Amino acid sequence: MDHKKQIKHFVLENYLFTDDESALADGDSLIRNGTIDSTGMLELIGHLEETYSIKVENAEMIPANLDSIDTIGAFVANKLSA
DSSP: OOOHHHHHHHHIIIIIOOOOGGGSTTSSSSTTTTSSOOHHHHHHHHHHHHHHHHHHGGGGHHHHSSSSSSHHHHHHHHHHHH
């Protein structure tokens, strides 16, 4: 499973309580749609750090990096290539 699919699977199971991939489009805003609140965002960040052995810096905890499956996938890919 590539990292974007794995991230989507994590979000679906932990925040939407489903395994139906059609419940969340990759470009949907997790914040504006109320899928993830501030506590959920911290849990997601912890999951990313543990799963991908990356460190999400405070300055990186912004919607541009963490607001959708697409942006999270690109963020993780960028961190892994650094």
